[in-house]
Structure formats: C-alpha cells, structure tokens
Amino acid sequence: MLARHLLSRRAKFIHWNAARLYSEGVRQLNTVGEEDLAHFAKILPESCILSTLPPKPTATNDELAPYNTDWMGKYVGQASTVLKPKTTQQVSEIVKWCWERRIGIVPQGGNTGLVGGGVPLKDELLLNLGGMNKVRSFDPVSGVLVADAGCILEALSEHIAPHHHIMPLDLGAKGSCMIGGNVATNAGGLRLLRYGSLHGTVLGLEVVLPDGTILNQLSTLRKDNTGYDLKQLFIGSEGTLGIITGVSILTAAEPQATNNIILALPSFDNVQPLYTKVKRHLSEIMSAFEYFDRASYDLAIKHGHGKALSAEDVEGAECFVLVETSGGKREHDEQKLDELLETLMEAEEPLINTGVLSSSPAQFASLWAIREGITESISKEGKPYKYDLSVPIHAFKDVVDITREHLRSKGLLREDAVKQVMGFGHIGDGNLHLNIVADRFTPEIQAALEPFIYELVASYKGSVSAEHGVGVMKAHALHYSKDATSRALMKRIKDLFDERGIMNPGKVLE
Numbered sequence: 001m002l003a004r005h006l007l008s009r010r011a012k013f014i015h016w017n018a019a020r021l022y023s024e025g026v027r028q029l030n031t032v033g034e035e036d037l038a039h040f041a042k043i044l045p046e047s048c049i050l051s052t053l054p055p056k057p058t059a060t061n062d063e064l065a066p067y068n069t070d071w072m073g074k075y076v077g078q079a080s081t082v083l084k085p086k087t088t089q090q091v092s093e094i095v096k097w098c099w100e101r102r103i104g105i106v107p108q109g110g111n112t113g114l115v116g117g118g119v120p121l122k123d124e125l126l127l128n129l130g131g132m133n134k135v136r137s138f139d140p141v142s143g144v145l146v147a148d149a150g151c152i153l154e155a156l157s158e159h160i161a162p163h164h165h166i167m168p169l170d171l172g173a174k175g176s177c178m179i180g181g182n183v184a185t186n187a188g189g190l191r192l193l194r195y196g197s198l199h200g201t202v203l204g205l206e207v208v209l210p211d212g213t214i215l216n217q218l219s220t221l222r223k224d225n226t227g228y229d230l231k232q233l234f235i236g237s238e239g240t241l242g243i244i245t246g247v248s249i250l251t252a253a254e255p256q257a258t259n260n261i262i263l264a265l266p267s268f269d270n271v272q273p274l275y276t277k278v279k280r281h282l283s284e285i286m287s288a289f290e291y292f293d294r295a296s297y298d299l300a301i302k303h304g305h306g307k308a309l310s311a312e313d314v315e316g317a318e319c320f321v322l323v324e325t326s327g328g329k330r331e332h333d334e335q336k337l338d339e340l341l342e343t344l345m346e347a348e349e350p351l352i353n354t355g356v357l358s359s360s361p362a363q364f365a366s367l368w369a370i371r372e373g374i375t376e377s378i379s380k381e382g383k384p385y386k387y388d389l390s391v392p393i394h395a396f397k398d399v400v401d402i403t404r405e406h407l408r409s410k411g412l413l414r415e416d417a418v419k420q421v422m423g424f425g426h427i428g429d430g431n432l433h434l435n436i437v438a439d440r441f442t443p444e445i446q447a448a449l450e451p452f453i454y455e456l457v458a459s460y461k462g463s464v465s466a467e468h469g470v471g472v473m474k475a476h477a478l479h480y481s482k483d484a485t486s487r488a489l490m491k492r493i494k495d496l497f498d499e500r501g502i503m504n505p506g507k508v509l510e
C-alpha cells in the first residue's frame with residue numbers, strides 16, 4: 001500500500017486561516033489508507049469505525065462533519081476516518097499501528113474545546129474517546145473516582161451525587177465535555193477558586209504513549225513522592241504527548257449548603273474593592289466570584305439563559321458579579337450573605353446598586369444559568385472570536401474597552417462586521433474571557449485582532465491562554481507567554497515522547 005502523503009495536491013484547505021497552520025511535522029505524516037482501515041477492522045468492531053474511504057465507505061461526509069468541525073464552527077478538518085475505541089488495549093493497538101505507519105492522530109473528547117485543538121488540521125486520523133465511558137471505581141470514603149477518559153463530566157457528577165460528592169470542576173460545557181478532554185486541556189471553570197486546578201486534584205492517569213505503550217499511572221494515592229510526577233506533563237498537553245484513557249481524580253464532599261447572589265454594580269471600578277470586601281466577609285464559605293459585563297448579561301438573557309432580573313435591579317448597572325457560597329450550615333451561610341448584602345447596601349458610598357439573593361434551588365440554578373449561558377448565547381448571536389486571557393483584575397475592563405476602540409478605529413465596529421465586544425470571567429482566578437462577536441469570520445477582523453490582543457496582554461505581563469489551552473489557535477502566539485528557553489524545553493519534551501510527531505500535529509507547538 002502506498003500511504004497517501006498529507007501534502008497531496010487533492011488536499012483542500014477549508015479553514016480560511018489554515019495556511020499558516022501547517023507545520024513541518026504535519027507535512028511529513030501519512031494519512032489513513034485502505035490497508036490501514038483493514039488493520040483497524042481487526043482491532044475494532046465495524047460499528048466503531050466511521051470512514052468515507054473507498055471501496056467500502058461506512059460513513060458519509062455529513063456524518064463525519066460533527067467530528068471534523070469544532071464547537072465554534074471556526075476550525076474544520078478533513079479526517080476521512082473516525083475510530084471510536086472502547087478499551088485502552090484497542091487504543092494502544094491503533095496508536096502502535098499509526099506510530100509504525102507515521103499516521104497523524106487527533107484525540108477527541110466531547111469536541112467542546114475553544115482553540116481548535118480537537119479537530120484535524122487536515123486529514124489526520126480522528127480518535128474519538130466517547131466509546132470509553134465507564135466508571136471504573138468510586139470510593140465514597142476517600143472520594144477518589146477512577147473513570148474512563150470518555151466519561152462525560154455531567155455523567156460523573158450524577159454518578160457520585162448519591163454518595164454526596166461533587167466533581168472538583170464545573171463548566172458550561174459539562175453536558176458534552178469529557179473528563180479526558182478536561183484533563184488534556186487542564187480545564188479551569190467555575191469551581192477552581194474553591195477546589196484548585198486539575199494539577200492538584202488529578203491523582204493519576206492512564207495514558208497510551210505515541211508508540212502504543214500503555215503508561216499506567218492510575219494511582220489513587222494523595223501522596224506519592226517517588227520522583228518525577230509524570231502525570232503532570234499530560235495535564236494540559238492537549239493530546240500532543242499521548243492519549244489519556246483513564247483518569248483518577250479526587251472529588252470533593254458535597255457542601256451542605258450552597259447559595260448564590262448576583263450583585264449589580266454601577267461601575268467596573270467597584271469590582272476590586274467589592275472582591276476584597278466579599279472575600280473578607282464570607283471567608284471560607286466563598287466558592288465562586290464570577291464577573292460579567294452588561295453586554296454579556298443582556299445577551300444571555302436575550303437567548304433565554306436564566307431569568308432576567310427586574311428592570312429596577314439592572315437599571316444603571318455597568319456590570320455584575322455572581323458570588324457563590326458553599327458551606328456547612330444553610331442558616332449560617334444565609335445569615336452571612338444577608339449581612340453582606342446589608343453592609344453593601346447601607347455603606348455611605350455603596351459599591352453596588354442592588355443584589356439578588358437566590359432563595360430556592362430553582363433560583364440558584366437560574367442565577368447560575370445567566371453566567372453559564374454567556375458562552376452559548378455568544379455563539380447564537382454571531383461568529384465568536386474568543387480570547388481567554390489571564391490579566392490583572394484591574395485591567396479586565398481596559399482590555400475590553402481598548403479592543404473595542406481599536407476595532408472602531410479600524411472601521412470594523414458595524415453590524416456587518418464586529419457586532420459586539422464583551423468581557424466576562426473568573427475574577428478570583430484573574431481570568432478574563434474577551435469575546436468579539438462578528439457577523440462572520442473574516443481575515444480583516446482577524447488581522448485587526450492579532451497580534452494586537454496578544455501584545456496588549458503581554459503589556460500587562462498576562463497569559464494568552466488562561467484555561468482553554470493553546471490548540472491551533474494560539475500555537476503561533478506561545479512566545480507572548482513562554483520565553484525561548486521554556487519553548488525549547490517544551491519542544492524537547494515533545495520530541496522525547498513523540499519523535500515522529502504523530503500526536504495532534506500542529507497543536508500547541510508550531
């Protein structure tokens with residue numbers, strides 16, 4: 001069999017910006033051919049192979065489109081074949097074959113990533129982990145959960161809920177994203193402030209390395225100081241070092257009481273003093289402090305996420321924060337929140353206009369729905385340019401305003417180009433989500449946004465990726481946040497694991 005070369009003339013670039021994404025590594029790889037497919041058929045049952053390849057296609061292009069297209073509809077690959085293994089052994093055999101044949105592989109979980117990491121640059125093999133969806137064990141005493149990488153985050157929450165435990169992470173995409181994808185992206189989300197990052201809560205991993213070897217580090221120990229902590233390398237590696245097939249994670253005891261409140265602020269300037277005050281007042285029971293500007297609020301409500309606050313409550317509000325408490329005693333926590341609200345409202349120079357305190361589980365969910373629904377409502381409104389940035393809290397609004405003015409100065413702030421520029425995010429983590437909602441993706445808007453935004457972030461000594469990762473979107477911008485020495489070391493680590501460059505080529509490192 002003659003493996004088809006990825007640089008085949010028949011190759012068509014679908015994504016308008018794809019040209020610069022092709023690294024040397026991708027060019028040297030082969031793609032799936034007839035002989036490969038015949039081999040995969042020995043490893044997997046027919047139902048786990050979707051392929052458009054002749055002579056016996058098992059799927060149509062339309063059926064492969066959801067796997068080839070990212071959540072935003074911005075990055076579109078051309079994989080001819082999607083494999084859906086059910087066991088680690090199957091993953092290992094597939095990867096071993098690809099290693100020998102130098103076939104590029106893109107691991108994929110729920111495909112909710114926002115940096116184009118989970119779809120092929122071109123026609124690499126797509127390895128979707130969705131078929132590996134079994135909980136392997138849960139210990140209600142230690143709270144340690146061991147699960148296949150393809151388990152959906154929400155399903156894991158439901159699995160441990162009867163044992164009064166919660167997952168240490170939560171995000172708007174929980175109904176689709178998978179725990180392997182969460183670990184691969186080092187997802188942050190809404191609970192990071194309380195439970196810390198996955199670098200702390202992931203206790204062990206099972207990983208299929210690029211040559212097919214299974215690395216079994218699925219430890220359930222909280223303490224293990226026996227040399228280099230290899231699993232850390234895979235957390236946030238975005239599928240470039242291996243395929244995560246199993247995850248051991250420390251879940252948290254379910255709080256006895258959770259409450260939330262939305263505070264409407266007349267000015268962004270009040271956010272920092274408010275954060276300081278709320279932290280001091282609520283101390284150990286504060287579990288989230290989320291920020292969204294007026295445009296984000298209006299959009300979430302417009303698209304039906306959560307119940308609108310009363311006109312009186314939102315009048316004159318420039319922005320909002322959502323504060324969540326998770327504690328041991330409902331009455332105690334409610335009293336603390338009531339007192340906080342009272343103190344804030346009665347201050348001589350109030351930091352807030354008003355506050356809406358949830359008083360039932362339905363209201364609690366509705367207030368969260370506003371915050372969690374922002375990402376989805378942006379996608380419904382138009383084509384999103386998403387920048388997930390770490391910047392000092394005081395700079396959140398400046399970054400949004402400066403970007404908006406920059407686009408205005410370029411004549412791009414108009415209905416048929418950029419419709420809105422908005423900011424929301426996790427104040428407690430210094431993580432701003434800057435979103436630019438456009439009528440469509442165009443090279444002109446792209447050129448106006450980059451490198452402008454990255455330079456702006458660098459001027460604050462921030463990070464070009466706080467929690468979404470690098471993927472394909474930011475591979476060229478890594479140098480804004482990692483110096484040459486760090487990038488060289490990253491490259492050496494990549495080469496050590498994957499000298500043939502088959503794992504998620506062109507992602508993270510150019």
Ligand SMILES: Cc1cc2nc3c(=O)[nH]c(=O)nc-3n(C[C@H](O)[C@H](O)[C@H](O)COP(=O)(O)OP(=O)(O)OC[C@H]3O[C@@H](n4cnc5c(N)ncnc54)[C@H](O)[C@@H]3O)c2cc1C
Nearest residue numbers: 109110111112113117118172178180181182187188239244
């Ligand atoms: C509505 C919405 C809200 C979101 N909110 C947040 C948020 O609050 N915080 C946050 O951090 N992110 C957020 N995200 C981004 C996204 O959900 C996360 O990055 C998530 O962790 C991706 O998981 P996934 O299973 O969908 O991975 P995918 O999108 O399938 O893949 C993401 C990356 O991980 C790699 N990968 C996937 N599975 C594996 C595996 N088993 N082994 C090795 N590599 C793998 C892929 O190759 C790709 O590079 C949000 C997305 C949406 C759509």
